[in-house]
Amino acid sequence: MPVETRMVPFRDLETWVQVTTSTAPVEGALPLVVLHGGPGMAHDYVRNLAALADETGRTVVHYDQVGCGRSSHRPDAPRDFWSPELFVDEFRNVVDALGLERYHVLGQSWGGMLGAEIAVTRPAGLASLSICNSPASMRLWVEGADALRAQLPEDVRSALDRHEADGTTDDPEYLDATRVFYERHVCRVVPAPQDFVDTERQMEAEPTVYHTMNGVNEFFVTGTLQDWTIVDRLGEVAAPTLVVAGEFDEATPETWAPFVERIPDVRSRVFPDASHCTHLEHPEAFRAVVGVFLREHDLATELDPAVAVPSPS
DSSP states (O other): OOEEEEEEEETTEEEEEEEEOOSSOOTTOOOEEEEOOTTTOOSGGGGGGGGHHHHHTSOEEEEEOTTSTTSOOOTTSOGGGSOHHHHHHHHHHHHHHHTOSSEEEEEETHHHHHHHHHHTTOOTTEEEEEEESOOSBHHHHHHHHHHHHTTSOHHHHHHHHHHHHHTOTTSHHHHHHHHHHHHHHTOOSSSOOHHHHHHHHHHHHSOHHHHHHTBSSSSOBOSTTTTOBOGGGGGGOOSOEEEEEETTOSSOHHHHHHHHHHOSSEEEEEETTOOTTHHHHSHHHHHHHHHHHHHHHHHHHHTOTTSOOOOOO
């Protein structure tokens, strides 16, 4: 598949963007913009979603959000610089730079949270939203993580508790205990896929955004997002929405239930024998479900004479 990369100016920063074009474009198939997680985890671990370009005949856009990956980094920025509003603005800037008039959005983990933040503003170009493995509030996320953590072996829980209390979360024993949680609830493919490893390595090399907004790890949340919620704003989402989760996901059912309960046009799908990285654990099945949903809302757009549908670019 043809792949083009470019740097898009954003404020005094630059956003790295990758555009994958189908070799057999389907008429009316709208572009898909993929939002990665973290915050600060870069796009590498979701790059297999580029396969949707040829599988569904559409353009697929990935980008590294500022502060990570191949985009501009700001390790010395104040804590309040890193906010959901920053990343909503960056998304709008990318869409405008690419000239996308109508498009789908798929967000994974933090990317789904960001996708919801975008959707509540009701952008005119948003044809559909896929929220994958994401919570509707960080309070619900932490409660879910605590429940999963209580199911870990006693020695693992003890190591986690001891090092968090002592402030020694960089100790090898703590990192080993963290890995037990990750292999149960984050990515059940062992050893982890190279795409996942690549994302982890880049975050560990420059953890500013992840540590500032999230915290030490997936279940010890101390960052600026710890009070984040979109629950009370979900009624503002006008776009048709797909909510995806895994059976063993760290995003437990309670965390994503508000999306299903409060978004007017919504459906959900839980993948058995999958966790947080459903798209890596069951890639073909995941893309098949997403592909059907996207095509359905390509067609909905085609049937609306008031909406102009651009050809895939």
